[in-house]
Amino acid sequence: MGRVTPVDTAYFAGERAGDFTVIGSPVQRSDARGHVTGRTVFFEDLTPPGLTHVKIHRSTRHHARIDRVDVSGAYEVPGVLRVITHEDVPNNWYVVLRLIGVGPDDEPVLAEDRVLYRGEPIVAVVAETEEAARDGAARVVVDYTDLPAVLDVEEALADGAPIIKQAGTNHFVYEGHHCRRVRLGDVERGFAQADHIIEGRYSSSPIEHAPVEPTGCVVVPQGDGRLRIHSNTQAAFFTLDNTALILGVPPTSLRVVGGTVGGGFGGKVDVIVEPLACIAAMLTGRPAKYVYSRAEEMQVSSTRAAERIVIKDGVMDDGRIVARQVTLYVDAGAYSRHSPYGATKAAAHMPGPYTIPNVHIDCYCVYTNRTPSSAMRGFGVTIGDFALESHMDHVARELGLDPLRLRLKNAYRDGDMKAHRKIASGTALVEVIQRAADLVGHDLPPEYRAMSSAERPEG
Amino acid sequence: MPSTIVTLTLNGTERELIARPSTTLLNALRETFGLMGAKRGCAQGGCGSCTVLLDGRPAVSCLIPVVTVGGSTVDTIEGLADGDRLTDVQQAFVDHFATQCGFCTPGMIMSATALLDRNPDPTRQDVTEAICGNVCRCTGYEPIITAVLSAAERRRDAPQSPATAGL
Numbered sequence: 001m002g003r004v005t006p007v008d009t010a011y012f013a014g015e016r017a018g019d020f021t022v023i024g025s026p027v028q029r030s031d032a033r034g035h036v037t038g039r040t041v042f043f044e045d046l047t048p049p050g051l052t053h054v055k056i057h058r059s060t061r062h063h064a065r066i067d068r069v070d071v072s073g074a075y076e077v078p079g080v081l082r083v084i085t086h087e088d089v090p091n092n093w094y095v096v097l098r099l100i101g102v103g104p105d106d107e108p109v110l111a112e113d114r115v116l117y118r119g120e121p122i123v124a125v126v127a128e129t130e131e132a133a134r135d136g137a138a139r140v141v142v143d144y145t146d147l148p149a150v151l152d153v154e155e156a157l158a159d160g161a162p163i164i165k166q167a168g169t170n171h172f173v174y175e176g177h178h179c180r181r182v183r184l185g186d187v188e189r190g191f192a193q194a195d196h197i198i199e200g201r202y203s204s205s206p207i208e209h210a211p212v213e214p215t216g217c218v219v220v221p222q223g224d225g226r227l228r229i230h231s232n233t234q235a236a237f238f239t240l241d242n243t244a245l246i247l248g249v250p251p252t253s254l255r256v257v258g259g260t261v262g263g264g265f266g267g268k269v270d271v272i273v274e275p276l277a278c279i280a281a282m283l284t285g286r287p288a289k290y291v292y293s294r295a296e297e298m299q300v301s302s303t304r305a306a307e308r309i310v311i312k313d314g315v316m317d318d319g320r321i322v323a324r325q326v327t328l329y330v331d332a333g334a335y336s337r338h339s340p341y342g343a344t345k346a347a348a349h350m351p352g353p354y355t356i357p358n359v360h361i362d363c364y365c366v367y368t369n370r371t372p373s374s375a376m377r378g379f380g381v382t383i384g385d386f387a388l389e390s391h392m393d394h395v396a397r398e399l400g401l402d403p404l405r406l407r408l409k410n411a412y413r414d415g416d417m418k419a420h421r422k423i424a425s426g427t428a429l430v431e432v433i434q435r436a437a438d439l440v441g442h443d444l445p446p447e448y449r450a451m452s453s454a455e456r457p458e459g
Numbered sequence: 460m461p462s463t464i465v466t467l468t469l470n471g472t473e474r475e476l477i478a479r480p481s482t483t484l485l486n487a488l489r490e491t492f493g494l495m496g497a498k499r500g501c502a503q504g505g506c507g508s509c510t511v512l513l514d515g516r517p518a519v520s521c522l523i524p525v526v527t528v529g530g531s532t533v534d535t536i537e538g539l540a541d542g543d544r545l546t547d548v549q550q551a552f553v554d555h556f557a558t559q560c561g562f563c564t565p566g567m568i569m570s571a572t573a574l575l576d577r578n579p580d581p582t583r584q585d586v587t588e589a590i591c592g593n594v595c596r597c598t599g600y601e602p603i604i605t606a607v608l609s610a611a612e613r614r615r616d617a618p619q620s621p622a623t624a625g626l
């Protein structure tokens with residue numbers, strides 16, 4: 001098939017590596033035939049003989065002490081083989097990001113003496129059939145003493161808020177600091193020199209990825225003692241390494257078979273189902289399947305974090321932004337998962353693709369008694385961009401400026417210093433805006449047409 | 460309650476199974492007959508990934524107790540292609556990038572196939588109505604609608620296409 005979308009060769013002609021053969025041209029997907037014939041194998045299409053099923057008894061409280069767990073009812077259900085509690089998990093505490101040196105381990109595989117969110121797993125039940133596993137899980141009895149819950153990021157940081165985390169603060173600690181910070185210049189001096197101060201407050205809700213295929217795995221014990229994990233994980237090596245650490249076994253004793261994911265969007269990068277399915281398989285010596293029901297997928301799988309973002313810009317009459325202060329709160333929910341990393345990305349991203357001499361950013365990763373949030377398609381930057389670009393439009397409106405011209409004035413040029421002290425290179429934003437303006441028929445006067453990302457006009 | 464013997468014409472062949480009252484058509488297809496094309500997404504009738512044709516009409520197999528459909532004709536995605544020769548609908552899904560992760564694809568293709576079998580000249584509106592019970596989280600639906608419309612066109616131009624002949 002030939003090219004269907006022309007590639008614009010007008011810009012950066014001297015810098016292009018050669019003629020593109022794939023960009024703009026249709027290329028058949030390698031997996032399409034399997035998909036349209038129903039032959040692609042998803043993890044649940046695997047039904048090894050003797051397969052057992054894992055279902056979970058979950059917390060019904062946002063925040064509570066666990067006084068007593070009675071699992072005897074589960075064992076009365078015909079077909080129930082084994083009940084798993086935290087005592088059966090070799091290394092119960094973990095955090096997905098420990099593999100890249102981020103700690104502390106703050107999440108239990110199964111709750112011990114406290115639950116931090118509604119839906120937190122407390123007991124797993126392994127049974128011959130899904131029905132029996134579900135029944136068994138429903139018959140587990142947990143006695144709770146409710147504790148005060150914190151359900152809002154700013155309340156969680158307020159003086160006197162109940163501290164819900166063992167580490168002693170309701171926020172993640174970045175190398176001794178209360179939040180991720182970016183500092184450039186002197187933001188107060190920038191505000192003092194600005195003609196206008198323009199503020200905005202933006203917020204988002206948690207978003208569930210809702211893949212059509214629910215999160216799950218099938219674990220099959222092998223003759224040589226290894227466990228083969230068939231998973232729809234998006235992160236096979238996170239799964240392998242974290243599961244090995246949780247089980248206290250060398251990674252070589254596990255094998256992850258993945259690669260087929262029925263929709264993920266970031267929602268399948270946490271390591272939640274595999275460790276418990278492995279423990280079930282180890283305890284019974286039989287294959288085990290742990291797959292979320294649709295209700296679990298919607299209620300307890302990690303979401304995109306809700307964010308609250310406050311932006312204050314100091315702007316000159318001509319549209320130059322001379323100071324930007326941002327306070328951003330990421331609602332991590334009850335446990336870290338990937339959120340400390342998302343908050344770091346947010347902090348780095350919040351100056352936007354704009355050259356601003358005075359920048360002050362505080363980005364908090366905050367714990368609340370809500371469903372843990374984690375990765376989702378550009379997490380940490382997508383909501384930040386929504387806020388930033390909404391704010392740019394807000395600034396343009398306040399000043400009566402054309403929104404594209406405002407962006408062209410402030411856009412990074414090659415060689416500019418970014419707020420996190422990296423020199424901008426290969427920026428191209430100016431050219432992209434010019435091209436976009438052409439495509440939508442947006443008028444740009446000659447001096448804006450003449451702008452280039454390779455050089456900054458005086459002033 | 461006792462189990463029952465159920466007979467189905469499955470992808471053109473008469474098959475029999477012993478089913479408990481709670482066995483769904485989806486479970487029977489997957490666990491008894493090893494036909495894994497129909498997928499379990501929600502198991503509650505909301506996503507369409509388990510869609511098969513029941514007596515030629517699309518049906519969500521996760522909601523149907525198999526004991527209630529004894530004597531029926533059931534067609535699944537595995538019964539469409541003639542060996543390696545794809546049907547016009549399957550080929551159109553490949554050509555128009557109407558499949559990404561592929562999880563919704565079997566159900567989506569079954570709904571589209573049923574539509575074209577009863578309406579060879581569908582409007583865009585007809586297509587969106589035919590697939591409105593099939594959730595796709597990846598494609599944004601546009602490529603799927605284009606694929607179905609183009610399959611219809613192809614079928615009108617080449618009516619001898621193997622398509623679903625014999626269903």
Ligand code: FES
Nearest residue numbers: 500501502507521
């Ligand atoms: S699995 Fe049957 S409709 Fe979703």
Ligand code: FES
Nearest residue numbers: 559560563595597
């Ligand atoms: S292609 Fe992924 S759900 Fe449709």
